[in-house]
Amino acid sequence: MGGLEAKVMDIVWANKNLTVKRAHYFLSKERTYAYTTVMTVMNRLVKKNFLTREKVSHSYQYTPVMGREEFIDYAIAETIVSLKADFPVAWDKARSTSKAANKGGKRKSP
Secondary structure (H helix, E strand, C coil): CCHHHHHHHHHHHHHCCECHHHHHHHHCCCCCCCHHHHHHHHHHHHHCCCEEEEEECCEEEEEECCCHHHHHHHHHHHHHHHHHHHCHHHHHHHHHHHHHHHHHHCCCCC
């Protein structure tokens, strides 16, 4: 997830649901973004299944699919899966090193 996507998600989580116009308002407090940039980012987040979009009157309301904590758990799991797939040899070595450290690191109670 990119930096602007993360900022948009923070704003959506804080507001539960909002329009592109409202997200643009909050983002523009820090830096100037084009309205169309914010709209593109929010639509990308819909395609990635992080937001849902529902037409309300003449605009769309965007709502998070999962809460912040759920998202963090998801992101950590996805990172681990990706690392395991991209670097299988390093993954196996890390696991064996970790297991060896855990076996050697256990101390008996006095």
